[in-house]
Amino acid sequence: MKRNTLFILVVSLVLLTGCQLREDAASLYKEENPLEAEISVPDDLVKGGSAAITVTLTQNGQPVKDPDFIHMNWTRPDGTSVGMRSMRNLKDGSYRSEQSLEFDGLYFLKVHASNEGSTITPTRQVVVGQLTPEDIQYLQEQAPADIKNHEGHH
Template sequence: MNSRGLSFFFLIILMLLLTSCTVDPNAADQYVQSKQLDVEIILPSSLSKNKEQNLKMKLTQEGKKVEYATNVKFEIWKENHKEHLEVVEAEYENNGIYVATKTFTDDGLYNIKADVKTRDAHVMPTRQVIVGKLLEEDKNVFKPDNKKHQEHQNHH
């Protein structure tokens, strides 16, 4: 086979390969559509230092209580001190509610992030809370609505 015939042969093979690799217009339908995971952080009406506090989160998906979540934890840090972040594992209590205990040692503004993974979602809402007294240094960063909903939802 001469070089012209060989070039023609490779051109035909290349065209066959390119035409066989087209995008399926229904490809999105082949992926499982995951259901939104809702996380509600439930805290006492006031938090005091040097007292054990129950931190809770309620997990629902399409209105149903989630009992099978893995890696359910709270990440807690004092405002502007994320380098001292503490991770507290939460245990399943009942009715889709997971609970952890924490004793805060200082007054001030804290961030409490619920970090939850299920089979098909990863959600991390965050709330700002005042423990004891709000310190002067925290007054300019405190959000009066008490929430910093930074929800990240990753579906696998």
């Protein structure tokens, strides 16, 4: 009986030592270096006017001066694409492009950027001039349920 207990104890210790964490376990995982974008849009966009958009890219807190790619795309809530635009490198981690917007209303500005294996596509809602009734309806339908169904709970 003592022999079986000793055998079980030895086997248990061998199994437990095999389950120890490796000291270099953290280095076995891929380390992410996320790309970040700050999108600057003028506040006073008007129908027919030109929208000058500036995007500043950083990675690990440093400006990205030569990304794999960066461009922007404007779309409307109905899915209509205004077009893809390349962005001009301002040499300090900032990129600029201009777009003429023909209609009042809601647009989505999506930036596509990639650098060193990190790809991002941040999207920003932009209002040009006044919202159309269709845009207002779209925004109401997209509102979170707790905002739409605010019943005055206390």
